[in-house]
Amino acid sequence: MIRSMRPLSWAVMAFSVLLVVGCSSSGGGGGKLHMAFIYSTTSQNPFQEMAFGAKAAAEDVGGIDLVENAPPAINGPAEVSQFQAAIRTARDGIAMETLTPDLFVRPLQQARDAKVPVAAVDTMAPADAGVNLYVGNSNTDLGRTLATEMLKHIPAGATGEVVLGDAIPGLTLLAQRLDGMKQVLQEQRPTLTVLGPFDSGSEPVDNFNKWNNIVKAHPNAVAYLGAGASDAVSLALIQKNGGRKFLVASCDPDAQALVAVKEGYAVALASPEHWLKGYIAMRLLAEHARSGKPLTEGWWNPGGLIINSDNIDEITARQQDEQSRKQWFAKVTAQQMGDQGKYLRPLGEAN
Structure with missing residues (x-):
């Protein structure tokens, strides 16, 4: 069963966390598993995709009572509250994605003390939080x-400017993407001038206004490169409004x-x-x-x-609904779960 969960008040949440310490897992031996996926926001494509993947893994394993919960907009303290509430209810494992990892040091330590397994998804957990599984791309x-x-x-x-946008300045994973972009531009087109990264905002309206x-x-820039999920959407609308096209590349398969x-x-x-990422993290937790x-x-x-004109029709069809995603990824998940050593590296190598 997959369901949503309303955040508890701080007082109830704190009391609940105290109760959970010392509780043991309930799902060994084929009983019902109680698990959760806690993530940053329901408002943006990347996090919705992870939630779809986690849900699909729970369905494939079967016998899982899965709670998926996130704030309606990016709100680190609210997500912390939801995570701490999940410690009490999701005793068999929590997959967690956050854009504010520094707020999670103590909550993750609480999960560890309560013997609740945790997998970090997309963003690495703080080094001293005791989370030893991270599922995320380079x-x-x-x-x-x-x-x-x-x-x-x-x-x-070619000469001219290439402008970079950073949706969440200070977030390591976006900084890594931008570093990779700059490396290639400097290596392969040293005659271009790279500007930024400029703060492009994360939430859709803010992203459009900043871009x-x-x-x-x-x-007159030669190109505009974004590291976030809303950049291509905003830059496409700017082109339409202005009646001219320019070169754009960005991240994430948002529908628009x-x-x-x-x-x-x-x-x-x-x-x-x-x-x-959502699928693999939940599948590993459930199998554990x-x-x-x-x-x-x-x-x-x-x-x-990479999504471009060659595969856009295929990926658009893949993204139609949850079932089409699950069908498209079926061979990929089987391959990765069947050859786990190929995809695992030490935590210290994550980039």
Whole structure:
């Protein structure tokens, strides 16, 4: 059973966390598993994709009472509250994605003390939080592959500005993507001038307004590169409003970003394959709870995908609904779960 959960008040939550210490897992030997996926927000595509993947894994394993919970907009303290409430109810495991990892040091220690297994998804947990499983792609490689794809449209020796946008300044995973982009631009097109990254905002309205200002400040840029989920959507709308096209590449398969690729307002998207990360994390937690074997440790890198004019129709069909996603990823999940050593590396190598 998959269900949503309303956040508890701080007082009730704190009392609940105290109660959970010393409780043991309830799902060994084939009984009902009580698990959760706690994530940053319901308002943006990347986090919705992870939730779909976690749900699919719970369905595949079966016998899981899964709670999926997130604030309606990015709100670190509210997510902490939801996570701490889940410690009490999801005793067999919690997959957690957050954009505010520094707020989770103590809550993750509480989960560890309560013997609730935790897997970090997309964003690494703080080093001293006791979380030894991280499921996330190489964001440096993602940035490199996106920039490499974009350079197919910029000839060698070209001059001009390439403008970078950072949806959440200070967030390590986006900084890694941007570092990868800059590496490729400097290596392969040293005659270009790289500007930024500029704060482009995360929530859709803020993202559009900030990109609109960035484009006005740099109207003749050769290209605009974004590291977040809303960038291609905003830049496509700016192009339509202004009646001219320019070169855009960004990340994440938001439905409107896919339309932007199809209509020629973005040349490429780099998908971190968030669905797959949610699936793998929940599947590993569930198999640990079922078998009693130690939880997998290390950095599981499920890889990424470039979306362009060659595969846009296939990926658009994949993204139609939850079932189409599950069908498309079935071979991928079987391959990765069947050859786990190929995808695991030490936590210290995550980039």
